[in-house]
Amino acid sequence: MKFKPLIVSACLVFVPLGVTAAPSTGDKLFTLAGSGSSDKDLDNNQFNVSFDVGQYMTDQTAVGIRQSAGAADLGDDSSWTGATRVFADYHFGRADMQPFLGANIGGIYGDGVDETFFAGPEFGLKYYMKRETYLSVQAEYQVFFDNSNDVENNYDNGAFVYSAGLGINF
Structure with missing residues (x-):
């Protein structure tokens, strides 16, 4: 029983609760x-590595540019790819967990890819x-x-791109 407050205290140190996350209009990301x-x-x-640079146009809407670069070494073959796009995202809420929804448009290029535009x-x-x-x-x-004309025809042949990262507002 004497260790229970120590465990609770340690949890509070590693799991911040109630962070007020409130980027403001004009903040950069x-x-x-x-x-x-x-x-x-x-x-x-x-x-693959990517970075976003952007700005909050309102307290909840951010716009910016995203750059991705990737490399593959597949036995006897190696290649690189890149993708550049602009994005706009709307952030829901102003708490420590903020879901967002948005859209992007840009282009893909590199070795072994059909250099083309994409949006989604x-x-x-x-x-x-x-x-x-x-x-x-x-x-x-x-x-x-x-x-x-290709957008409607190619909608079912798109690709999912996933990422996880660390960010800052300044």
């Missing part, structure tokens, strides 16, 4: 995210550890197109 994969022998490796919806969740620091998870659905 920066998020760094990454992912990777390898086979069991570490012979085939892929990794995105959604995610930011968990604020401090007022200005957050963890972010996000998913986007990319519909590829070379012209406006």
Whole structure:
């Protein structure tokens, strides 16, 4: 029984409760995210890194640019890819957990990819550890197109892109 207050206290240190996350109009944001994969022998490796730079146009709406770069070393073949897009996201609420919904449009390029445009919806969740620091998870659905007629035809052939990262508001 004497250790119970110590455990509760330690939990409060590692799990912040009631963080007031309230970016304001004009605040800027920066998020760094990454992912990777390898086979069991570490012979085939892929990794991807991306960053967002943006600004809050209102207390809950952020716009910005996202840049991604990836590399793959698949045995005898290696390649790189890149994607650049603009985004707009609406954040729901002003608590420590903030879901968001938005859209993006941009282009993909690199080795072994059909260089083309894409657009689509995105959604995610930011968990604020401090007022200005957050963890972010996000998913986007990319519909590829070379012209406006391709969008409807290619909607079912899109791709999901997932990311997790760390961000700051400043």
